[in-house]
Amino acid sequence: MTIPGASGGGLTELWARLRFVVIAVIVYRIGAHIPVPGINPDRLADLFEQSQGTILSLFNMFSGGALERMSILALGIMPYISAAIVMQLLTAVVPTLEALKKEGEAGRRKITQYTRYGTVFLATVQSIGVAMGLAGQGISFYTDFHFHFVAVVTFVSGSVFLMWLGEQVTEKGIGNGISLLIFAGIVAGLPGAIGQSAEAARQGDLNILGLLAIAVIAVGVVAFVVFMERAQRRITVNYARRQQGNKVYAAQQSHLPLKINMAGVIPPIFASSLLLFPASI
Template sequence: MLTAFARAFKTPDLRKKLLFTLGIIVIYRLGTHIPIPGVDYSNVQKCIDQANANQGLFGLVNMFSGGALLQITIFALGIMPYITASIILQLLTVVIPRLEALKKEGQAGTAKITQYTRYLTIALAILQGTGLVATARTGTLFQGCSVASEIVPEQSIFVTITMVITMTAGTAAVMWLGELITDRGIGNGMSILMFISIAATFPAALWGIKKSGDLAGGWIEFGTVILVGLFMVGLVVFVEQAQRRIPVQYAKRMIGRRSYGGTSTYIPLKVNQAGIIPVIFASSLLYIPALVAQFAGGQSSWKTWIEQNLTKGDHPIYIVTYFVLIVFFAFFYVAISFNPEEVADNMKKYGGFIPGIRAGRPTAEYLSYVLNRITWPGSLYLGLIALVPTMALVGFGANQNFPFGGTSILIIVGVGLETVKQIESQLQQRNYEGFLR
């Protein structure tokens, strides 16, 4: 990976793209430290130092914002609204025929869906910004902080609207910065910003583990976490690259005087075909009862049960529910994102077939059978990776910000691998040596 980056900096046009990407990253990180109007920044810092953030409810959004959410800055919402909007549009594409038709129109249809995603992102940013301001005003953003209710000193409507507009504009700016990286930089812009947001939380989380450790001043715990992290990275790289290659043979066809087809290829079915989506779905779904219980007035038996069982990451009911939801959403997302019947029809249309399998319905049934078999280990792997922070919390008392696990390690490795592949592909286009030097 380091060799690829070193060679890229020696190529003038790639160097410009890399420097442009780094410049956008610097601007993004600066925005995560600029507070919005109406917030008492000194009280925010006191709460961050004194109290443990309510990670059960806001941990995922705070991670995707690079820690900007709990500091209530202009980029507090980060790219979470865009991620949510993209997932919603992707799901609606399967349900709404109009969106499915747009998807099949090629580049023009994709541009239209992208435009819809932007509009939905702004709407979600307004909704999430309003919720964040309301939570900050009531003092429930932090637990155990004496000045939590004084984070937003002025409670007027004008100040509230100004705060929501500022955070919404920050989300739009983040979306624009991501698209700039995609157009003029290296890699997918949103993925790069997501990578940076998560990586920015690693130093503080690792140092927090060192400070809270008891063995040799915390260095033994620190070293153990680093070793576990390296093992996790290797495991994730191995599984993310693993795929089942189904051979496909295309028959020869004569069109005029030319012969077409007769080639052999394969269909790559990844072990983790669903990616990170099931973990995000399961986390979001588990946040709903916790959110309802937090804003519900009074005290009742159902609220007490939710607070005791579904808001604590180390509770057995929470662990089992989280794991089962991840496995379920892994199968659900694979079912809507990969259509074996459509693949079988396309193969039949262009004269392709799987050796030993008849074209048409038998091919679709075979693809479904293989896909179900490889989805089981993929979904179990996702569930176990997502529970690593909980195991660390129960096992040796690491704090809830254990960095190597769940969504963080999956996104870090996935984006890193994809970015390096893009850099290497562009380097091969410019420096391909061939057989003779």
């Protein structure tokens, strides 16, 4: 794999990958601020003002605020995540997919292609539901058919673009691109939350001790999550002394690391996708 600008050793390649990640996140955040054509911003603001604390707010958080602005990336990466998880479950129960999984790289590419098709299908279903809901709330400037067509095409294209962007980050950047996009979307609301807390402290609604308590709890939660993610139980594995031909191999000892959190973030993401999918339609 060749990365533009990565011609001078490992450090240069690392900087090239970091630069690619930064550019991808910037593109993602710019797209989250481009609204779908025909949206009435005043009616949209009223709708989200009435929906504070509901599942719509959770959906908006995962989309990085794109849903609140009804941007071209309003559906976020959730259709891809739902399709990927469903495909993982199907590979365990469908013999054809299970056989594909055992074929190595070729099978993996085929399953990835099926996941992309599933993403387009789920994004289309969700887009139709969102478009119908918005039209029913009188948020569109256009006629129903015109708005439905524009909104569905825009939302599906946005989800496909995020799927492609996440795959590019995985290939040319650092870490898992899909997880990075989810992280970027959630963290995008952090400056606003900090600003609100600071403003509340300035106006006297929140005292200094309360502000410090929030900061300590936030740091403690992050530290606990990192600790649990890194923690592992090492199971000792002993290899007996063996002889192969004229060679005698001495007994060896190794260990098998078992993480406490073997499933990672898949269960909460799967649960969130199950909750958000019905809400979007």
